[in-house]
Amino acid sequence: MSSPPADPHLVERTTGREHLLRGDFLHVVRDTVALPDGGSATREYILHPGAVMVVPLLDDGRVVMERQYRHPVGRVMVEFPAGKLGAGEDRLACGRRELQEETGYVAGEWAHAGQLHPCIGYSDEFIDIWFARGLRPGGRQLDAGEFLDVIAVAPAQLQAWCREGVVTDAKTLTGALWLQNVLSGAWNLEWQPQSEPS
Known part of the structure; x- marks a missing residue:
C-alpha cells in the first residue's frame, strides 16, 4: 500500500484562537488560520477528548448492540457500545x-481495528475502533440519566439495517464495514488476551 502524497500546498497554519464556549461536555473554539495562498480565515469547531467504540462478538456469531435515544436527532438509534475517553485514560x-458499564459484558480477547473521525468539518473528535470476543455476561453500571437496551444482532441483519437506513450513526456504519471485512477474511485483526479487572 502506498502512502498519500505530501500536502503542504493544502495545509492551514493556526495563528490565533478564541474560546467561544466551555461547557460540561463541549469546548468550542474559533481559530484564525493562515491559508496556503497567504490569505486568512476563521475556523469554528469543537475540541473533543476522543472516544472508543467496541464491536463485541458473541460466540454464536451475533454482535452486541444498543438502542439508545439521542436527543440531538430526536430518535432512538441502533449503535455499537461507545464512550468518551476520560482525562488520561488508556483507550x-x-x-x-464502556463495554462492561453499558452492556454488562466483559471480554477475554481484544483487537484494535483502526480509528475514525466522525465529523471532520466541525470537530477534532476521533473514535478508536476495538473488537472484543470471548464475552462473559455480568452486571451493567449505567451512568445516571443513561437509558439503553442491549440487543444481539446477526451480522446479516446489521448489514440490512445499514442498507435500509435503520442504522445511520456514523461510527456504527464504520463498525459494520469493519465487521463485514473481518468476517469475510479480507481484513485481519491481531487478537490479544486481556484479563479483566475483578
Missing part, C-alpha cells in the same frame, strides 16, 4: 469500561 481501558 483499551476505556473500551473495557
